[in-house]
Amino acid sequence: MTRxxxxxxxxxxxxxxxxxxxxxxxxxxxxxxxxxxxxxxFIGVIYRDEDEGEVSYAFNMAILEMDLPNAADxxxx
Numbered sequence: 001m002t003r004x005x006x007x008x009x010x011x012x013x014x015x016x017x018x019x020x021x022x023x024x025x026x027x028x029x030x031x032x033x034x035x036x037x038x039x040x041x042f043i044g045v046i047y048r049d050e051d052e053g054e055v056s057y058a059f060n061m062a063i064l065e066m067d068l069p070n071a072a073d074x075x076x077x
Contacts, residue, residue, distance in 0.1 A: 001034055001048050009034070009046060009057060036061070 006024050013022040013036070024034040024046065032048045036059065044061035069075075 001032065005048070006034060 010022055010024050014020055019038075021039045023037045025037060027033040027035050027045060030047075034046045035042055036044045036046055044059055047058045047060065049056050049058065
């Protein structure tokens with residue numbers, strides 16, 4: 001991804017989620033992806049896809065069960 005693409009996506013995420021904490025960092029595994037960080041925490045990966053001249057970006061975020069609130073928490077009901 002180009003620097004311009006990275007900055008545009010970063011600005012989009014911060015605007016969309018009313019934040020200033022999103023940053024993108026070069027993925028060590030592939031040239032068509034960037035790591036997404038919220039503050040100091042890695043939260044996912046953005047992949048770039050180009051098909052028939054149209055470009056799109058897919059944000060993939062894994063949520064670990066151990067990070068979720070306790071299922072017995074009364075505020076979930």
